[in-house]
Amino acid sequence: MTQTLVHDGVLVIGGGLAGLSAALEAAPRKVLVVTPAPLLEACSSAWAQGGVAAALQPGDGADLHARDTAAAGGGLVEPEVTQALTRKGRETVEWLAGLGAPFDRTEQGEFAVGLEAAHSRPRVARVGGDGAGRAILSALVVAVRGAGHITTWEDGRLRALIQDDAGRVRGALIERQGRLIRLLAPAVVLATGGYGGLFAHTTTPASLLGEGLAAAWLAGADIRDPEFVQFHPTAINIGLDPMPLATEALRGEGARLVDAEGAFLLGPEADADLKSRDQIARAVHAAMESGRGAFLDARRAIGTTFPAHFPAVFAACMRAGIDPRLQPIPVAAAAHYAMGGIVADEEGRTTLEGLFAVGECASTGVHGANRLASNSLLEAAAFGRLAGRAAAGAVDIADRPAVGPTTAQDLPAEALGTLRQTMSRDVGVTRDGVGLSRALDQISVLERTVPGALPLITARLTVQAALDRRESRGGHFRSDYPHALPVAHHTVLRRAIDHEPSSAKPRETTP
Ligand code: SIN
Numbered sequence: 001m002t003q004t005l006v007h008d009g010v011l012v013i014g015g016g017l018a019g020l021s022a023a024l025e026a027a028p029r030k031v032l033v034v035t036p037a038p039l040l041e042a043c044s045s046a047w048a049q050g051g052v053a054a055a056l057q058p059g060d061g062a063d064l065h066a067r068d069t070a071a072a073g074g075g076l077v078e079p080e081v082t083q084a085l086t087r088k089g090r091e092t093v094e095w096l097a098g099l100g101a102p103f104d105r106t107e108q109g110e111f112a113v114g115l116e117a118a119h120s121r122p123r124v125a126r127v128g129g130d131g132a133g134r135a136i137l138s139a140l141v142v143a144v145r146g147a148g149h150i151t152t153w154e155d156g157r158l159r160a161l162i163q164d165d166a167g168r169v170r171g172a173l174i175e176r177q178g179r180l181i182r183l184l185a186p187a188v189v190l191a192t193g194g195y196g197g198l199f200a201h202t203t204t205p206a207s208l209l210g211e212g213l214a215a216a217w218l219a220g221a222d223i224r225d226p227e228f229v230q231f232h233p234t235a236i237n238i239g240l241d242p243m244p245l246a247t248e249a250l251r252g253e254g255a256r257l258v259d260a261e262g263a264f265l266l267g268p269e270a271d272a273d274l275k276s277r278d279q280i281a282r283a284v285h286a287a288m289e290s291g292r293g294a295f296l297d298a299r300r301a302i303g304t305t306f307p308a309h310f311p312a313v314f315a316a317c318m319r320a321g322i323d324p325r326l327q328p329i330p331v332a333a334a335a336h337y338a339m340g341g342i343v344a345d346e347e348g349r350t351t352l353e354g355l356f357a358v359g360e361c362a363s364t365g366v367h368g369a370n371r372l373a374s375n376s377l378l379e380a381a382a383f384g385r386l387a388g389r390a391a392a393g394a395v396d397i398a399d400r401p402a403v404g405p406t407t408a409q410d411l412p413a414e415a416l417g418t419l420r421q422t423m424s425r426d427v428g429v430t431r432d433g434v435g436l437s438r439a440l441d442q443i444s445v446l447e448r449t450v451p452g453a454l455p456l457i458t459a460r461l462t463v464q465a466a467l468d469r470r471e472s473r474g475g476h477f478r479s480d481y482p483h484a485l486p487v488a489h490h491t492v493l494r495r496a497i498d499h500e501p502s503s504a505k506p507r508e509t510t511p
Pocket of ligand 1 (some may be wrong): 246247248372373374375376
């Protein structure tokens with residue numbers, strides 16, 4: 001029998017940087033953080049190598065950072081929310097440092113910043129070269145463990161959202177140790193991450209299957225731009241799943257992309273490999289498809305300093321028998337980040353009362369069609385904090401009965417494997433109508449055997465939106481529509497709140 005529990009506070013689902021930032025800032029309101037695995041596991045934030053993008057140096061500023069963000073975003077970056085984010089750069093880095101995140105410093109004690117692709121200034125605050133994500137998240141985990149207002153369940157999986165008959169979100173159905181629990185709370189914050197795990201080739205934890213996005217969609221929340229998936233050009237291609245990352249900062253330090261013969265993939269100019277991430281990913285993908293191969297050559301630019309400056313990448317290479325001081329690193333493009341997601345404002349408010357969304361599962365408008373490197377950790381912490389404070393103000397409206405699903409459908413491993421292969425083959429770096437239609441057919445086949453499985457819903461939304469977008473923009477490239485339309489438009493998917501979870505097809509694409 002499904003148990004019902006009432007939590008009089010904020011329910012945060014997800015334990016990455018966004019979720020934990022929200023949990024900390026919701027104090028003194030009580031917070032329950034539910035994650036599918038122990039904190040620091042199964043979240044992308046802990047794997048981030050780059051750092052936190054913020055205007056920290058003289059000569060840089062929030063306006064310039066916002067301009068770079070917009071330039072990378074293919075015409076779909078929302079200016080106001082982006083300004084709000086970039087203005088929070090220094091404050092956010094200082095907050096994280098205050099919690100104990102050991103950012104790299106200059107001799108003068110300032111934050112040391114690195115250059116990443118498409119930033120016009122060095123502005124990525126790093127930790128230990130390439131260890132930013134784990135170090136920052138570790139500091140937050142210590143703070144969370146010491147915070148009296150926070151309780152964690154580190155073995156709970158989101159299965160559905162619970163609503164009242166007016167559509168207000170009243171809690172979530174959580175699976176814990178094989179048992180379903182209806183957990184009622186005045187505010188639910190989704191911080192469930194992206195959906196890189198829907199792809200066979202990904203740099204994210206494979207367990208990230210877009211389940212939060214699907215649950216929000218079924219509840220009637222607006223979803224925006226799910227077709228915009230960012231592919232990272234330098235996933236280390238050594239047959240591992242997920243694929244270890246070779247951070248973009250390596251190219252910021254002068255490492256070059258070459259083919260098997262040593263010819264430059266993007267040209268000999270010093271900044272050729274620092275174009276926006278979508279352009280680089282397409283070049284790497286094309287080199288792989290043509291059989292030329294793709295490699296990141298750090299021998300000259302980084303050489304013997306590799307172990308000290310990029311210890312995580314160095315360790316990943318050495319485990320695979322590749323010494324990056326002596327040989328180029330084999331790379332391929334892999335699904336890395338979802339730009340779209342659940343429509344949310346900077347305080348995480350979605351289109352459903354009682355529901356907040358933060359971090360990668362949210363679409364706040366700052367990433368457009370192509371996220372600027374290292375803006376995601378900034379967004380996760382800065383907007384996560386705002387969402388925590390906003391959610392803390394939510395009051396329970398218990399005058400209507402909470403309704404919603406009491407069962408959940410899992411996607412068996414074999415079906416997930418088929419889906420992942422399909423997504424990487426047909427919904428990858430280069431797409432076309434034939435491949436996208438084939439992917440939809442495959443999803444329909446899987447839906448017949450496992451109707452209502454959350455990963456299939458997110459996959460369908462992504463593929464249908466990619467098929468409907470008959471242009472190329474940012475991370476979405478269609479070989480049959482290789483140019484951008486003159487006017488950029490968002491995809492907004494809206495589902496009537498009828499509480500019937502069977503209908504997961506996008507109904508509306510609005511300009
Ligand atoms: C990287 O370090 O290359 C990844 C950073 C990011 O995805 O923002």
